[in-house]
Amino acid sequence: MSFDDLRVKVGRKPITIVELVLDTCANVYGTSPCTAAVGVTGAQKCFNTYKTCQDTANYAKSSKTYRFTEESSYLPIGENIFPCITGLDIAPTQIDAKGFSVSASVTVTLKDFPHHDRGIDPYASTRGSVQGSFFGKLRARNIYMENRVLKVSTGYIDNNRVIYSQSRTYFIDRMEGPDANGVVKVYGKDALRFADAEKAKAPAQSSGLLNADLTDLATSLTLIPTGVGNSYAASGTIRIDDEVMTYASKSGDTLNGLTRATDGTTADTHDQAAKVQQCLRYTAQSITYILNDLFTTYAALDPAYIPLADWTLENDTWLSTFQSTVLITDPTGVKDLVEEIIEATGCILWWDDIAAEIKFKVLAPPLPTDPPMQLDETSNILAGSFAVADQQKERVSQVINYYLLKSPIADLKRENFNSVSIQVDTTGESLNAYGTSNAREILNRWVPTDQLAAEIGARLLTRYKETPRQISFNLDAKDATLKTGDYVDVLSRLIQDTAGNPVRIRYLVTESREMVVGSTYAYKALQVQSASGSAALIAPDATPDWTAASDTERRSYMFISNDAGLMSDLAQGPHIV
Secondary structure, rough: HHHHHHHHOOOOOOEEEEEEEEEEEEOOOOOOOOOOOOOOOOOOOOOOOOOOOOOHOOEEEEEEEEEEEOOOOOOOOOOEEEEEEEEEEOOOEEEEEOOOOOEEEEEEEEEEOOOOOOOOOOHHOOOOOOOHHHHHHHHOOOOOOOEEEEEEEEEEEEOOOOOOEEEEEEEEEEEOOOOOOOEEEEEEHHHHHHOOOOOEEEOOOOOOOOOOOOOOOEEEEEOOOOOOOOOOOOOEEEOOOEEEEEEEEEEOOOEEEEOOOOOOOOOOOEEEOEEEEOEEEEEEEEEHHHHHHHHHHHHOOOHHOOHHHHHHHHHHHHHOOEEEEEOOOOOEEEHHHHHHHHHHEEEEHHHEEEEEEEEEEEEOOOOOOOOOEEOOOOOOEEOOOOEEOOOOOHOEEEEEEEEOOOOOOOOOOHEEEEEEEEEHHHHOOOOOOOOOOOOEEEEEOOOOOOOHHHHHHHHHHHHHHOOOEEEEEEEHHHHHOOOOOOOOEEEEEEOOOOOEEEEEEEEEEEEEEEEOOOOOEEEEEEEEEEEOOOOOOOOOOOOOOOHOHHHHHHEEEEEOOOOOEEOOOEEEEEEOO
């Protein structure tokens, strides 16, 4: 039996398990390659953690999983699970109308308890009497918990004490306690926390300084303090004061082959001890390449959490002509840069806690090969749970896209851009319609051409020129395959056409929350368009003619037709209207 089988079974027994995946050493104390020895390197054996390691040169980082569940759980037999969870609060990922993602988070509350250390301390039998409590010792031995994996598994346990579950992945932000009452709290956040501006910057902050005054004609410079040159690239771009320059090579702490006053800046003299900042340059790179580089290089996120092949496919489908050439001369928060890109390109980025991946999606109509789920109040939506709210603040009547930054050292302000693209919904702004203007301004260093700026503006205007609705509804676990970031077509009696008939509308799921473990899921979704349209791609050269094409090919691609959209067999295919 599987998780999906059990979630629809009557009388299922819900269970929640929290896992802390902490570091441990794979070596055995005093056994090669470990050279530690009691009485020589320590008064007692280590606890196989880096904090207690007595031979850090040979520390072999591995992982150890600690598992916890509720105090009243129907527990599996033979598994080391501690029944001490007293509370669990999950705040799911939320996507706003601009595509920005509010990070998911989790707070686990646990009750501390005395513990004999067997199964936890690999050398418990060699020590004297056991003192302290489980979490008191866990914290003392594992002080480097930040950013380690925290998993929350919710599911069911059958009569054979076998657990069937799905896991949500987070990263430990901090642990608090135990307090005077033995209460411990563990806080986790999603992978987007790695991009927080306070922690991750691109380019990284450089620490090199000029060892002497630099003339406006000099073609080499030397950095101080000694050895700092190791932190600079073999060649690249640097900024000193308001001048940007490139260098061709590096010899120790000396940068050679300077080309002065590049990227529209002016050659100048610079004083001794002026900061020499390494710059970050992207030349004709795709949006997904840049996002991946920001996360993995500058935010130090494990590439395993980025499904780059999926990102690339989505990019190649919708943004194949979008290539950015950008120079960033000051350390800038990775989070800020990511949000710039999301707004500049009409995309969304969010953490999928079940797949343990950062998802990337272009806000474009779904392809015929991937139609949205269809829901209605009769078949799926739980009675009394459907609600509708207008989102007046999200209506857009103008998209003003400022692009082509005059200088890479300029601030992102309107006056510092060379070009502007303006898309206006004149009908919506007229007195016979809304009668007001609601403009969205985008300060866009990433868009290279007027055509792309206009396309992005038109896409946003089409999506939000009428006041979008936000809906909320609940689903039973058996129907809850819908996830954040999915499109869904919903038919409800609360949204009607002019004749009073229910209208099927297309929405983007912006939040998914498990309300009752193993039972009820709550959703929020934002209207993106009516459910009548989908997108089709231009057929590749190797595609057969319409009459010989497969059903999938006919649903996926645009074919050349007559003016009525009719093919040679008089069947209507995808066509532009």
